[in-house]
Amino acid sequence: MHDMDNFEADIKILDVSYYNHSQKKNGAEEKFPVIEIFGRSRDGESVTLLHPRFYPHFHLLNPTDKAIKELSSDPQVKSVETTELFHEGRQQPALNVTLYVPGDTPQYRDRYGAIAADILFRFRYLYDNDLGYCIHAKGKDLGSKQMAGRSYLTDRIVLLEEVKEVPYFPSPLKIFSFDIENIIGGEILCIGIVSQFGEKRDTCVLEGGERKILEDFARLIKKEDCDILSGYNVCNYDFPYIEGRAARLGLKLDIGRNLRHMRIRQMGGSAKSGEKKQVDKGTNKVVEIAGRIVVDSWYFARKEKRPKRETLSAMAQMILGKDKLPIDNTKLGEAWAKDPIQVKEYCLQDTILSHEILEKIRVIDKYQALASVARLPLFDTFSDRTSVLIDSLFIREADRQGVAVPNTRRSNNGDEEAIEGGYVLQPIAGLYDRVIVFDFASLYPSVILQNNICLTTLSDEGTIVSPLGVKFLAREVKQGMLPRIMSSLLKARRESKKLMKEAKTTDEMEYYNGLQLAQKILANAHFGVFSSKFYRFTDQRIGGSITAFGREGTKRIIQTLQSEGQMIVYSDTDSLFVVSPFQTLDETVAFGQTIAGRFSHGDISLEMEKIINPLFLSSAKKRYFGRIVWAGGLKSEIFVRGFETRRGDSFDLQTRGLETLFEYILSRDQNGALEYCRQMLRDLMSGKVELEDLVISKTAADESSYKVITEETEDTLFGEKNIRERKVADSLPIVQAMKKAEKRGVTISPGMKVSWIVVDSGITPQRVEPYLDGLPFDFSPDYIYYRDRLIDSFLRILNVFNYTVDDLSDNPQLNLFD
DNA sequence: AACTATGGCCACTGTT
DNA sequence: AACAGTGGCCAT
Numbered sequence: 001m002h003d004m005d006n007f008e009a010d011i012k013i014l015d016v017s018y019y020n021h022s023q024k025k026n027g028a029e030e031k032f033p034v035i036e037i038f039g040r041s042r043d044g045e046s047v048t049l050l051h052p053r054f055y056p057h058f059h060l061l062n063p064t065d066k067a068i069k070e071l072s073s074d075p076q077v078k079s080v081e082t083t084e085l086f087h088e089g090r091q092q093p094a095l096n097v098t099l100y101v102p103g104d105t106p107q108y109r110d111r112y113g114a115i116a117a118d119i120l121f122r123f124r125y126l127y128d129n130d131l132g133y134c135i136h137a138k139g140k141d142l143g144s145k146q147m148a149g150r151s152y153l154t155d156r157i158v159l160l161e162e163v164k165e166v167p168y169f170p171s172p173l174k175i176f177s178f179d180i181e182n183i184i185g186g187e188i189l190c191i192g193i194v195s196q197f198g199e200k201r202d203t204c205v206l207e208g209g210e211r212k213i214l215e216d217f218a219r220l221i222k223k224e225d226c227d228i229l230s231g232y233n234v235c236n237y238d239f240p241y242i243e244g245r246a247a248r249l250g251l252k253l254d255i256g257r258n259l260r261h262m263r264i265r266q267m268g269g270s271a272k273s274g275e276k277k278q279v280d281k282g283t284n285k286v287v288e289i290a291g292r293i294v295v296d297s298w299y300f301a302r303k304e305k306r307p308k309r310e311t312l313s314a315m316a317q318m319i320l321g322k323d324k325l326p327i328d329n330t331k332l333g334e335a336w337a338k339d340p341i342q343v344k345e346y347c348l349q350d351t352i353l354s355h356e357i358l359e360k361i362r363v364i365d366k367y368q369a370l371a372s373v374a375r376l377p378l379f380d381t382f383s384d385r386t387s388v389l390i391d392s393l394f395i396r397e398a399d400r401q402g403v404a405v406p407n408t409r410r411s412n413n414g415d416e417e418a419i420e421g422g423y424v425l426q427p428i429a430g431l432y433d434r435v436i437v438f439d440f441a442s443l444y445p446s447v448i449l450q451n452n453i454c455l456t457t458l459s460d461e462g463t464i465v466s467p468l469g470v471k472f473l474a475r476e477v478k479q480g481m482l483p484r485i486m487s488s489l490l491k492a493r494r495e496s497k498k499l500m501k502e503a504k505t506t507d508e509m510e511y512y513n514g515l516q517l518a519q520k521i522l523a524n525a526h527f528g529v530f531s532s533k534f535y536r537f538t539d540q541r542i543g544g545s546i547t548a549f550g551r552e553g554t555k556r557i558i559q560t561l562q563s564e565g566q567m568i569v570y571s572d573t574d575s576l577f578v579v580s581p582f583q584t585l586d587e588t589v590a591f592g593q594t595i596a597g598r599f600s601h602g603d604i605s606l607e608m609e610k611i612i613n614p615l616f617l618s619s620a621k622k623r624y625f626g627r628i629v630w631a632g633g634l635k636s637e638i639f640v641r642g643f644e645t646r647r648g649d650s651f652d653l654q655t656r657g658l659e660t661l662f663e664y665i666l667s668r669d670q671n672g673a674l675e676y677c678r679q680m681l682r683d684l685m686s687g688k689v690e691l692e693d694l695v696i697s698k699t700a701a702d703e704s705s706y707k708v709i710t711e712e713t714e715d716t717l718f719g720e721k722n723i724r725e726r727k728v729a730d731s732l733p734i735v736q737a738m739k740k741a742e743k744r745g746v747t748i749s750p751g752m753k754v755s756w757i758v759v760d761s762g763i764t765p766q767r768v769e770p771y772l773d774g775l776p777f778d779f780s781p782d783y784i785y786y787r788d789r790l791i792d793s794f795l796r797i798l799n800v801f802n803y804t805v806d807d808l809s810d811n812p813q814l815n816l817f818d
Numbered sequence: 819a820a821c822t823a824t825g826g827c828c829a830c831t832g833t834t
Numbered sequence: 835a836a837c838a839g840t841g842g843c844c845a846t
Contacts, residue, residue, distance in 0.1 A: 306843095386822045408821065421824030422846065443846090444823095528822030535821075543823075573825085573846045622826055622845050642827075647843060649829090698842060707840065709832095728840060731831055765831065789829090 007141040007158045010042040010166055011049070012134055012173070012368070014227055015291050015379040016122035017258070019150070020101055021052065031100045035125050038154065038257050038291035039135075042171045044197070046154040046225045048257065048291075049137055049163070054125050056102040058109070058117035061087055061404060063095040067112055071097055076104050087404035089459055094404070109407065116405040118536075119395065122377070123388075127396050131165050132375030133368070138162040153222050153257050154291075168372035170511055172198040173364060176226035177297070177355035178217075180238050181347045183333045184745060188245055190344055191217055192351035195224050203352065205344045214246050214253075221255045226292060228364060232312045232354035233298040236749045239287045240264055257291025264288075286383075293379050297358040304361045308648045308697055310753045311773055316353040319360055325349055328774050330745050362510075369514035373489075373522055386525045387535055393522070394537065397481045403456060408536045419531055419544040422573030423551040425558065429619040429800045431665065432569060434580035435612045435626070436592040440553070441605045442520070443574035444527035445486050447549045450603040453542055454480025466545035467552045482530070482542075486523055493519035550574065557599050557606070570617055570624065576606075577615070585611065585630060610635075616665055618796060625662050638662065644793055648753075653684065653693040653786065654793055661797060670801055677794045677808055684787055694781050695755050695771045698734050702750040706732070731765040733758070741770040761785035 015038045022031045033056070037049040055078055060067060063082075071080050078098040085094040097114065099105060102121040109117035119127075126132070139158040177194040191206040191213055206213045206220070221229070231238055243264060246253050253262050265286045287294040301307075301315050308314075313324035325346045327335065336343050358364070371381040374389040375396075381389065387408075398405050440446065447453070451464050452472050457480040462471030475483070493516050500512035529535050531543025550573065557576060558568050570577040578595070580588040592608035599606040615626035623642035628635050644650035645658045657680050664673035683689055706729035729735045737756035738748050748754050759779045760767040769779045791808055798807065 383821095388821080390822085418824070424825060424846090439846095525822065531823050532821075533823095547824080575846075620827060642844065644828095646845095647828095649843065701841085709839075726832085728831085732841075733830075734841085792828090 005141040005143070006138070007156060008136075008138045009045070009047070010134065010136050010169060011037075011039040011047055012042075012169075012171065013037055013039045013131070013371075013377040014173075014293060015257075016125065016377050017290055018102065018121055018125075020103070033100075033102055033121070035122070036152075036258060036291075037135075037137075037160075040171070040173055040227055041156075042169055044172070045156055046174075046227070046257075047137075047156040047158060048152040048154045049139065049158050049160045050142075051125070051160040051163070054128070055098050055100065056105055056121055056124060057096055057098040058105060058114045058119075059083075059085060059404065060095040060097060060112050060114050061085060061092055063093070063112075068095060071095070071112075076100060083402070085402055085404040086456060092404070115407055116395075118407040119391075119405070123380075123392065123395075126375070126377075127392070127399065129163065130396075131163065133371035133378065134166050134168050135163050136166045151259050153225055153259065155225070165375070168369070168515070170507065173227040173368075173378075174224065175228040175230060175355070175358070175364065176221065176224060177230045177351050177358065178234070178238065179231050179347055179351040179354060180241060181332060181336075181343060182241065182245075183336075184330060184747075186333070188213055188242070189332065189336050189340075190347050192344070192347040192349075193220065194348075194351050194355040195226065196355065203348055205348050207340070207344065210245060211249050211251070214242065214249065214251050217242070218251070218253050218255050221292075225257070228293050228295050229287075229289065230295045230297050230354065230358055231351065232315075232357075233296060233749075233752070235264075235285045235287050235294060235296045235299070236751060239294070240285060255292075256289050260290045262287060262289045293382055295358065295363060295382060297354045297363075300363045301357050301361055304363075306648060308652075308753075309695075309755065312350060312353060313773070315357060319357050320353065322353060322356075324353060326774065330775075362514075365510065365514050366517070369511075369518040370521065373492075373515065373518040387529050387532070389522060390526060390529045391536070393485050394481065397485060401456070401481060403481065406536045409534050409538060419540055419547060420551075421547055423554055423571070424573065424621050425568065425571035427570040427617040427619065427621060427624065429617050430569070431668070431800070432579050432615045432617070433613055434582070434585070434588050434629075435569065435615040436578045436580055436588060436595070437609045437612060438576040438578065438592070438596060438599075438606050439609050440550075440574040441607050442490070442523060443550050443553075444546050445490060445523045446603045446605065447546050447553075448486050448526070449483050449490075451545070451549055452480050452483050453545060454482040455537060455539055455542065456480050458539070458541060466541075467548040468541070468544050470541040470545045472545075482526065486526065489519050489523045493523070553604065561595070569615075572622065575609075577617075580611070585613075589630060614666055614668070616662070616797070616800070618800060620796070623796075625666075627666050638666065649696060649698045651694050651696050651786070651789075653680070653689060654790055656693070657790060658793055658797070661794060665797065670803075673798070674803065674807055677790075677798075678810060681787055681790060681808060682810065684790065685783055687783070691757065691771070691777055691781070694757050694786055696733075696758070696768075697753045697755040700734055700738050700748055700750050700752060700754045703729055703735065705750075706735070733766060733768045736765070737768050737770040740768075741772055744770070744772065744775065746770070746772050746775070758782050758785045 017036045018033045021034045022029055032053045035051040035054050040046050071077050076099060078100050081096045083094050083096050084091045105117050108114050137160060139161040142157045142159055174197045179192045180188050181190050182188040188210045193204050195202045206216045255262055301319060302310055305318060307318055316322045316324050327346050367381045368378060371378045374381060374392050376392050395405050452475045457473040457478055459471060459473050462473045464472040464474060496512045496516035496519060500509055500516060503509035503512055527546055530537060532538055554571060558571060561568055561578060567579040568576060569579060580591060582588050582591055588611055596606050596608045610628050611630040612626035613629045617624045625640040628637045628639055640646055643658055645655045660676055661673055664676060709726045709728060734754055737754050741748050755771040756768040757771050758766055758768050759782050761782050771777055791805060794808060
């Protein structure tokens, strides 16, 4: 063993975990937790920081004498301490209880109704030690990779002596992308690998039989000691597949930084009837590897780009402008036997594409910025659970101020009604010149600030009264925690934006841009979390008051402007569409600035976002398009909201047709528009259309999540009740397509897009056939179906100008004789 | 078991 | 033909 060297470095925290240590001390057994911090230093070393003897604690509100007595003499309890906490508007007596073993906490939560008793131990550690994503650590380098019988794979293992948070710094993480090739349901043939650290990139392909491949895979991850493991759909496909194959061969995948096995967790599940599905269908499996972070490039690329088709080839083309080598997955075994070099080339190319997609969309940088703003390990920001981010800021503030922290709510309180949301003004359909779009800057955050909305300011003595009649104390009397956090986030964001503008290099600019975006995301996330039915600090009076203030503000401006004779043609939540009373752009801008100034007060700021000329409003809400002619400066840019061109589940012909139709409408060429639509329908009906243009795609949910409808019918003759169960899934086109795809050897995992073409809509349910990459499509589309859907789409625009289906017909003169 | 909200449009099925 | 129920995706 080495001498113990001093260690000191700046470190980014990737993941935090702990273990229970127990040792003999003077004949007695001493038990304590040891926190394990996994990270990478600014200088590029991987480190494990060990922090022993940090203990778990929680609170009891209004503890009984009996409870205090019991806990004081409980051998599992390290210490108890009386204190006071603010809860439900007043100071209340409380007990702070410290245990030896984190895992004991739930039993005390249940037995004593303890609060702040469901905070994960790693978060408790970070909160209490005031740590964030980036830290400065000092300690003793333990030299050996063994510690108390435990092994770690990092360059350094350090017994922590001093630690403090430092500002976010840019430095590279080690990223490892991979892609497997396997015979469907069978053997893994090879694994392509890209390993990147800063500018340095290495590639290789593992081969030599499945056992060797899997052993090499695990060995390489450990040897390279990567921070991020990535690949295209690795969570739902590659990792589960590898796990399954490794299990068959009896191989261990002990690839965690503490040599713990990787773990795959199934997320989501079925929603109860009448309830919305809570889980983003984009992830249904989560892969956990201690000390490392799994980042599925498919998940983040789809989140960022919302593509219609989500195959690697479609995404690579869209994001990188690169083509993917074609290969028939169903014949991989034969291809491998014939020409393994080609298969390997293909495999590596896929790995590189996935890797470059991840780089291009800058996911790692974005989440690092979020980790630094939310003050959490990178791992926890990647879990995409906003409540974790808000907890990190809010619980710390509550602890500082002695405010009680309830446990996460696990019941819906039964009859609880949803709060009312934003106000949407029915649009006045038409085509308008020079429409000014105003919106409130960060409406809900500024409402929170302006009205000092917080759990801690709710009070009957409050002088700020929300439209719901809920009262909040004025800022001068007591500043709320929520407004305080909001204010510091918004202030920090203004500073980041300023530094971004002053940046001298692109890297510096990106750095501040990432920060200001993260600050914005976090500020906006507060409303959602505090209005959630499940969050620990949820109070409907808060969420309800926030939206009520918002609605009131918007409606008041609409009324005021209307009473002044202005024409408000649309409004949604925090936006207002006002037709300019002036003929020129300059006058319109000046007019808009006056309005924006008039309605901005205190923390609430109404901004002139853009001027649209012309603007088309349909008779439906949330559907409009126009040409932006001004947005802080002159512009000329078409934008669309809501229509099929924005939707991933429309077919390309429909998207293209509408896009062109929009251009005709914006050029005020209605005859051109009609002629164009007629021509497209003619082409379609004469079969002059690519199959690709008729493909419809939607995201498949897990089959078990579809509802089962129970229908009750009464037998008229005998008065018997017949109960029939019907599975919704059975008649959905998407499920039909998924099942047929599987019959043809293409597995579609839930969360991925399924593509199909309608071949017969004359029957119910309609018949569809899957449209599969690399496989022939031997059916004839139902052209009537597609014609009718196109006509419906076109008419939703054209009926604003009083055109009807007859105007889209090729023989309009026939109508004269009707 | 749930771990960010509500408002909204449209496609489709299956009943009346 | 009108409707209720369900699913999916989008606006904010």
